[in-house]
Amino acid sequence: MATSEVGATAEIVPQAGPRVRLSRGTVFLLVVLALAVLGIGLQAASDVTLFAQITLNGLSLAGLYFIVASGFTLIFGLMRVVNMAHGSFYMLGGIIAYLIQERMLNPDPTSFDLPQATLSSFLIPLIVSMFSVALLGVLIQQIFLRWNQGQELRQALITIALSIIIADQAVARFGGIAKEISVPVRKSIELPIVGMYGTMRLVMLLVAIVVGVILVLIISRTRFGMIVRAGVDDRQMVTALGVNIQKVFAGAFFLGAMLAGLAGVLGGAVNSVNKSDDGKFLLISLVIVIVGGMGSLPGAAVGAVLLGLIDSYSDVYLPDSVTNYGVLLTFFLLVFVLAIRPYGLFGRPA
Amino acid sequence: MKVRDKRWGWLSATLLIITIGIVAAACGGSDAETTAAETAAAETAAAETVAAETAAAVGEKKIVMGFLSNCEGPFGPFWDATLAGYYTALVQFAGATPVDPADPKAGVTGAMVPGTEIPIELNTNYCCSDDKADKALSEAKRLVEQEGVNILIGPLSGDEGIAVANYAKTQPDVTFLNGISGAQDTTLKVQAPNFFRFFTDGAQWTAGLGAYAYNVLGWRTAVTIGDDYSFPYTQTAGFVSEFCSLGGKIDERIWPALGETDYSSYIAKLPDNVDGFFLDVGGTGTVQFVNQYTEVNGDDSLQGKVMGGAFISNPAIIKELGSKVEGVVAGSALPSDATDANWTAYVDAITAAFPDQAGNAANIFLAGYYNNTEAAILGLEAVAGNIDDAAAYQTALAGVEISTGVGPVTVDGNRNAVGPNYVVQVSDTGTTTLFTVADVDQSFGGAFSTDTPNPDRDNPECVAGNPPPWAASIKK
Structure with a gap:
């Protein structure tokens, strides 16, 4: 067996690799990128603490972006549904958790001091909110998208309509002013080099890493993940093999919406719950997924880090x-990546 | 497969463009919010059309008053307050009746020119912008050119005001009264003869603040941070010109985009070696900025480090931030703790029309629309409801003295209000007035004129000398 393999390999005539030809545009973009890195490096050297702080800001923001975008890319990769209501899931996650927490803490309206959450009055709203949004995701998938299978544009338009309805309802019932979800941890801690740093931002980064690891495990080690991987590559073949793809679709939507809901709560605790976040986070998810490659988890992670750091720097x-x-730089990144890798950094042709 | 890939490329590009469009337009629409107002307005309009036909009108022209505010975007949360200010003035001065005292969105009926039977037709059909100048302009054009509005109250935000004031120049027969937009250029530079602002501008709201920082808090260096558009430019201009005139130095002026949600890196950028910073991040951004600032720095309150612009003393913002802003000193056009007859009468008028809005009396969004609507009505009274000659109505308006929560207010030659300003401190009861600067005019004690550069990211320059007349009296 081994011998035949060696033999087979030996027969392959080594071919010269395709010559890498860079267009003028790509060279220009590379020069711009090099200058940007040089500029940041020079400025970073003058104030290392500031550089460390904003790098951590960028990474923690990337954590939030990753949690949102990983759900988005999962749904897209498997189902080819560009879920334009994904930002609404994020916003709803924050709003639901805020409303539950408000009930639990029952603040005195005449009191000037803001209520302080305990561990339970943070975790219960977080969990309830995550699962509520997840269920809503499944409902939307079952009621609106299932019977439009394969009609990508139609599905996208339906989810746009839903996102507008949800946004209107949110502003009518929740109001427009930003609200903060109270957290049970100390506000900030001392870190080496960085100095004082917000605890919740670190928590957010940690949660993102944990989410990333769990997702990788699910995708690489479970039957569900196996079907998802197969589905990303060839959905028709998976169906033909007798897998109940509908169940997997519902599962993907459950997971994707749940992640958006989780991010909404974390974002609400770090940055405040804001009703205009839906559009912003949908746009971010789209950019990350296009940069990283549609349907790719590592792509979402790299895309999120790039976007977070660009935002911060x-x-x-x-x-x-x-x-x-x-914000324009974000789109330069998009143009740059698409110019050199049209399917995104980790993307493959479907 | 290739065809499919191409299709996906196009589809994703299309969807990205749609999303950018949605975000750019800040489409979170609030049809729900306007529906009630629309219904009420339609009913009112129907009733008043009948009245207009039967009333022995003095002039030929119907009086159609339009309203323009923000129901979405960063200032969307203040939609109700602006409506409450507008309608309260109509109830108090034009004899209108609220449809639902619990909800300003339901509107009012039966507004008439005082002392006559001439109806004022109210057009509250949509009237919603989102802080963007182009949206405000297209909405103002629609109201004037399609809906036949001949008196327009609005808009809300700085850039919107400049755009509408420029548009006013092309519509001399229509009279424009500002809502609460506070950019200096709107009146000082644009100078449309038919655009009035019966409320002070953003720079005037900071009178006394620079001197307080320099003379009382002992600040010598400061940093400013504000949203990147005309209103924070104007507020910052007021603070910078007064602080620098006494000898203070501005290390840096930081301008995050309006609508930013993650301020953490701007916060990291704030230098430690200055005495404090002037904060003018507005709308929903104030809550987010302060929350992130206190989290990163581990502070419980911003007291002593921050002087605030108009937002930090806003009751709706204080409610969300509580003790985090306790003790912060800010400039304010309104004294929430006043007990004098002017303030009491003003609060009583709001309570009589919309009891739930009484807590918003110190909210500039309510007060700005209230002042300007009152002026429009008193101007109508002065010409006995005859607006056939728009110039005569505008001349009458220029001479009107309105009664407000802070006493009588008139406008200067550029049709901008001259009024008092308050330096206030946030406390657990709202705000406590530290001192009052009387009769602040738009020139800010001579610092600004038609020849000075427009307030922007770098202007005015930080120059010592010629402090405003009130600065010397502000001491420890």
């Missing part, structure tokens, strides 16, 4: 008069 290292345009 541009706030600080761009000159004060142009920080407003930091």
Whole structure:
């Protein structure tokens, strides 16, 4: 067996690799990228603490982005459904947890001091909110998307409609002002080099890593994950092999929506619950998934880190008069990645 | 397979563009919010059309008053407050009746020009912007050119005000009264003869703040941080010009985009070696900024480190931030703790119309719309409801003196209010007034004129000398 393999290999005539030809545009983009890295490096050297702080800011923000985008990419990769209501799941996660926590803490309306959450009055809203959003995701999938299987544009339009309805209902019932979900941990802790740093941001980063590990385990070690992987590569073949793909679809939507709900609660605790977050996080998920490659978990992680760091560095290292345009850099990243890897960094043709 | 991939590329590109569009337009629409107002407005309009036909009107022109505010975007939360200010003035001065005292969105009926039987037709058909100048402009155009509004109250936000004031120049027969937009340029630079602002501008709301920082808190260096658009430019201009005139230095001016949600890196960027910073991150951003600041820095309160602009003393914001902003000193156009007759009468008027909104009396969003609507009504009274000659109505308006919560207010030659300003401290009862600066005009004691550069990211420059007249009296 081994011999034949060696023999087979030996017969292959080594071929010259395709010559890497870089277009002028790509060279230009690479030069811009190199200059940006150089610029950041020079500025970082002048204030290491600041650099460490904003890097950690970028990474913790990336954690939040990853939790949202991993659900999005999972649903997309398997079902080819661009779920345009994904941002609404994020927003609802925050709102539901805030409302439950408000009931639990029952703050005195005349009191000036804000209520302080205990572990249970943080975890219960978090868990209930996650599962409520997950169930809503499954309901949406079953009621609106299941009978439109294969009609990608139709499904996308249905989810856009749902997201607009959810946003309107949220502003009507929840109001527009930002609210904070109270957390049971100490506000900040002392870190080496970085100095004082917000505890919840670290928690957020940690949760993102745990979520990433669990997702990788699910995808690589479980039967569900195996079907998902197979489904990403060839959905028709999986169906033909007798797998009940509908169950897997529902499972994917459950998991994806649950992750968005979880991110909503964490985001609400770190950045406040804001009713305009739905559009923002949908856009972020789309960019991350396009940059990272549709349906790829490592892609979502790399995309999230890139986006988080760009967001964070541009706030600080761009000159004060142009920080407003930091968001444009996100789209430069998009153009750059698509120019050199049209399927995204980790993407493959379907 | 190739065809399918291509299709996916196109589909994802299309969806990305749609999403960007949705985010850019901040489409979180609030049809639900406007429905009640629309219904009420439609009913009111129907009733008033009949009245208009039968009433022996003095002039030929119907009086159609329009309203323009923000029901979405960063200032969407203040939609109710702006409606309450608008309708309270109509109830108090034009004899209107609230449809539902519990809900300003339900509107009012029966508004008439005081002393006459001439109805004021109210157009509250949508009237919603989102802090973006183009949206406010298209909505103002729709109200004026399609809905036939000839008196427009609004808009809410800085850039919107500049856009609408410029538009006003093309519509001399229509009279525009500002809502609560506070950019300086709106009146000082644009100078549309038919655009009035019966409320002070953003810079005027900081009168006394720079001197308090320098003379009382002993600050010598400061940093400013505010949203990147005309209103925070104006507020920062007020603080910078007063603080620098006394000898203070501004290390850096930081401008996050309006609508930013993660301020952590801007917070990391705030230097430690300055005495404090002037905070003018507004709307929903104030809550997020303060929460993130206190989390990262482990502080319980911003007291002593921050001087605030208009937002931090806003009752709706204080409610969300509680003790985190306790003790913070801020500039404010309104004194929430006043007990004098002017303030009591103003609060009573709100309570009589919309009891639930009484807590919003010190909310500038309510007060701005209240002042300007009152001026519009008193102007109508002065011309006995005849607006056939728009210029005559505008001349009358320029001479109107309105009664407000802070006493009588008039406008200057640029049609911008001259009024008092308050330096207040956030306390567990709302705000406590530390001192009052009387009669602040838009020139800010001579610092600003039509020849000075527009307030922007770098202007005004930080220059010592020529402090405003009130600065010397603000001492420890």
